[in-house]
Amino acid sequence: MPFTWRDLLDILLVAVLFYYLYRLIAGTRALNLVRGVVVYLLVWLASSLLGLSTLSWLLGNAATLGAFALIVVFQPELRGLLERLGRAQGPKAPSLVLEELLLGLARLAERRYGALLALERRTPLGEYAATGEVLDARLSARLLVTLFYPGTPLHDGGAILRGDRLFAAGCVFPLSEAQMGLGTRHRAALGLSEVSDALVIVVSEETGAIRLAEGGRLSPPLSLEALRERLKGVVHA
Incomplete structure (x- = not known):
């Protein structure tokens, strides 16, 4: 299937999205969280590709519980992220x-x-x-x-x-x-x-x-x- 301008636009929009997400979390402890999640996903992917069924099953089930735990632990960061998104999109209030x-x-x-x-x-x-x-x-x-x-x-x-x-x-x-x-x-x-x-x-x-x-x-x-x-x-x- 040939590479089209829509594919390029798709890649650019995803890159911009990740860039602004990084800008929002940079300098906070949420950045370390993202790094940890990336490592976790890489290990999970590797275990699946290598056919390590037990490890893959454990990581898959732990991911569901871990997602809820992370939401609770990082509630202040998530709230601050949403507030900053709201500020960026809305009009500036008198300072x-x-x-x-x-x-x-x-x-x-x-x-x-x-x-x-x-x-x-x-x-x-x-x-x-x-x-x-x-x-x-x-x-x-x-x-x-x-x-x-x-x-x-x-x-x-x-x-x-x-x-x-x-x-x-x-x-x-x-x-x-x-x-x-x-x-x-x-x-x-x-x-x-x-x-x-x-x-x-x-x-x-x-x-x-x-x-x-x-x-x-x-x-x-x-x-x-x-x-x-x-x-x-x-x-x-």
């Missing part, structure tokens, strides 16, 4: 998250609490979240001020904002080698922006100035209004 973020940054700048906050975009930041503490908490101005209060265990590291959640804190970001004269926080902001598409906000503990790193470049100090304009469409509820 209460952005206002909470700006309020928190204003308080940090006023009190000159040094802060480092990465806004995850297309590039997953799971490997950097793994260097700190996973919080997966609702973002609020009070939470930001508490996290970066001098003397708290997590204040020296970076935080990661994923969607409308403060995903992790106390994280280690790569340091940029391009501008050695900058402080550690600013070099970390630049470093992460060099290896990902994240927007990285840094608050200076010396001056209280708020700057934004993107694509390996560091902005001049920004007012809250200027920062709001830069973050519109990136931070949304």
